[in-house]
Amino acid sequence: MKLITAIIKPFKLDEVREALSDIGIQGMTVSEVKGFGRQKGHTELYRGAEYTVDFLPKLRLELAVSDAQTEQALECLCNAARTGKIGDGKIFVTTIEQTIRIRTGEQGDNAL
Structure with missing residues (x-):
C-alpha cells in the first residue's frame, strides 16, 4: 500500500477528484x-499599498492506494492537476x- 500526498492548486480540486473517481x-x-x-509568492496591490504574499494557498490531498493502483493514480493526478x-x-x-x-x-488492502 502507498500513501500519495499531493500539493495542488485549489481550483484543480474538482477535476482531480473526478479523475480519481473515474x-x-x-x-x-x-x-x-x-x-x-x-514560485516564491507574489506581490499584490491593496488600497494603494503594495505588499508581498509569501505563502500561497494550496490544497494537500492524501490518498491511500493499493500497490496495483499506485501508477495509475499518479498518472491520473499529474494529468488532472497540471496547468503547465x-x-x-x-x-x-x-x-x-x-x-x-x-x-x-478490516486490515491491509481490504481496509482501503
Missing part, C-alpha cells in the same frame, strides 16, 4: 494549506506498513 479511487483527505516553492505553469505542485509517495478500518477491524 479510476476507482474511493476516498481522499483534503486540507487547505499555504506554502511556496520556486509554475506552482502546479508536487506529489510524494510513501509506503504504508499497515491499514486498519476502525469500524470493522
Whole structure:
C-alpha cells in the first residue's frame, strides 16, 4: 500500500477528484494549506499599498492506494492537476506498513 500526498492548486480540486473517481479511487483527505516553492509568492496591490504574499494557498490531498493502483493514480493526478505553469505542485509517495478500518477491524488492502 502507498500513501500519495499531493500539493495542488485549489481550483484543480474538482477535476482531480473526478479523475480519481473515474479510476476507482474511493476516498481522499483534503486540507487547505499555504506554502511556496520556486514560485516564491507574489506581490499584490491593496488600497494603494503594495505588499508581498509569501505563502500561497494550496490544497494537500492524501490518498491511500493499493500497490496495483499506485501508477495509475499518479498518472491520473499529474494529468488532472497540471496547468503547465509554475506552482502546479508536487506529489510524494510513501509506503504504508499497515491499514486498519476502525469500524470493522478490516486490515491491509481490504481496509482501503
